[in-house]
Amino acid sequence: MSISITFPDGAVRQYESGVSALDIAKGISEGLARNVLAAKVNGVVVDANRTITADATLQLLTWNDDEGKKTFWHSSAHLLAEALEALYPGVKFGIGPPIDKGFYYDIDFGDQKFGAEDFDKLEAKMNELAKANSSFIRSEVSKADAISYFTEKADPYKLELINDLNDGEITFYQQGNFTDLCRGPHIPNTGFVKAIKVLNTAGAYWRGSEKNKQLTRIYAITFPKRAELDEYLLMLEEAKKRDHRKLGKELEIFTFDDDVGPGLPLWLPNGGAMIEILENFAKKTEREAGYERVKTPHIAKESMYLKSGHLPYYKESMFPPMEMDGDTYYLKAMNCPHHHKIFGALPRSYKELPLRLAEYGTCYRYEQSGELFGLMRVRSLQMNDAHIYCTEEQFEQEFRAVNDLYARYFKVFGIDKYVMRFSTHDPAKLGEKYINNPELWLKTEDMVRKVLINSNIPYVEVADEAAFYGPKIDIQVWSAIGKEFTLATNQVDFAQAERFDLYYINEKSEKERPLIIHRAPLSTHERFIGFLLEHYAGNFPTWLAPKQVAILPISDKYLDYAKDVCNFLKKCDIRAFIDERAEKAGKKIRDAEIAKIPYMLIVGEKEAGSGEVSVRRHGGEDLGAMKQEAFAEHIKKETEI
């Protein structure tokens, strides 16, 4: 019997029923067949050697397809497991999925030890098994047989997984001497794997729950070509150079000190300068957008956090309380309750709304020790915070205005690689993780969704990630080394107005609850500057650079002229300094280049005589000689934002 196969380009060809994707590939070219990792039949990814017995659409998946890569890495995880079982008999296997870059396998090593010193051995074994060209053989297994197989192997994890599956949907895959519970699909054989790198190990709780046993997770990556692995490793090296922790040290932005404490950054003068620049920018922008600035203390009494509802949710991650005059005080971990108190301090009319209260508020959060990460996750932080109190009718416009503000900021910084994550509640956790008000949850979530859709903002919606007081939008970005974190946030709060008994008088002279928007588009100084360091790889645009201009006298004979230039630039609000060392120009240039100073002004006999400066841009571009005033003008123009 013959069947019709439709290819992605629309071509339809006839084949004998029972043909496999691999057969079809071979029919097209041997070269293609060598590269086929899996196939997409009627939209479902399957093994390339699965037989096709009815008319179907077919896409051959290779390394160039994401699904091809995923299949390749998934099979590589099985290869890793096969090697581990050979080297460490009796280890138990958790799960071994592909990830964005490579794959991992969670292993229970029992009494056996596995560490970085064993990576070479494991790689060697994997290479050996890869060369064996073992086919991945699929078999359908009854639940009873599956249970009996893994009972014999005494693997509690696989048994637990099988338990959740139904008879008839269980498949095994075998390659060489290794058999695994797996839904597949897999690449044709292990020989496709040509380059292997075991990257690191980590503890990982079984099924992601702290209550379960911690397994050893082994991360690795594989490629069909040696050269691709080398390229990948090189890229990792490059990424490390952008790491804000490395750059922050090199550019003297921040430091940590054991006597100050973990997660408590010290801002060096360069970091202090950046903070000032960012604040000035934000304050101006927010003033124009109708925000008013407020200022609140760093501590408050327990009663306020009980009222706000934060304490039961976050007590564990607040610094321990202080006892004073018979009262219990906490260091503030969030600014919202303080701001709510400001809203409530005066009688409010609908005419005052929306009321937008902004503060670069300093907060302290007792983050778990294992969470601390450079500037991205710290225990003292200063937030670009504001709370907008508005009526329900004003909500959409206000929420949209906040999103516009993000867009504006992100454009200034050239931030374009991010994902908007819309977090909603889980109805099953009302009253536990979330304020128990089902109608308001649905209503506000609808409002947010509407704004996102109406503004054409791409987003992903995730359930059960909301704040306890309402849904939120987070802007997710990635650090140089690939760690995901929330940069900015925009949250709806329908709970705290009630808790603080906040109200305004509406047109009909009735009391009404305001809706509250929490927003922090520029995140915290800590996280934002950490992010910017990586984003710009330390090469800040001139307006943001803590030091904008290095004045480099050719010799100390021209120091006086250099001082004239420096004073003039400072008067023009340009951040300039003189390299007064008795070094040659070449050395001073090199050091200014390494310090990533945007402009270098070389001043010597020629310039001193003519009142000029010779301008070199960071990176080497020579802008030639110009009058001091012309240079000041040049910088002014460039730093307008």
Place this chain on the structure above:
RNA sequence: GCCGAUGUAGCUCAGUGGUAGAGCACUUCCUUGGUAAGGAAGAGGUCAUGGGUUCAAAUCCCAUCAUUGGCUCCA
């Protein structure tokens, strides 16, 4: 918090049981120079901290602290 790794001069790092090292940075002197490293000398360390083993510990063992790769968490 949990599992693993790491901790030596300001920075980057050598140093596997026998007198603490290098490069850069710093200080001083010489050199007074033209677009990515001039020369010389000097100073700088309780080898994270506290115990232990040993004739002897940066080195071996234990604990603590910090950093870190992940996991869990994230107002």
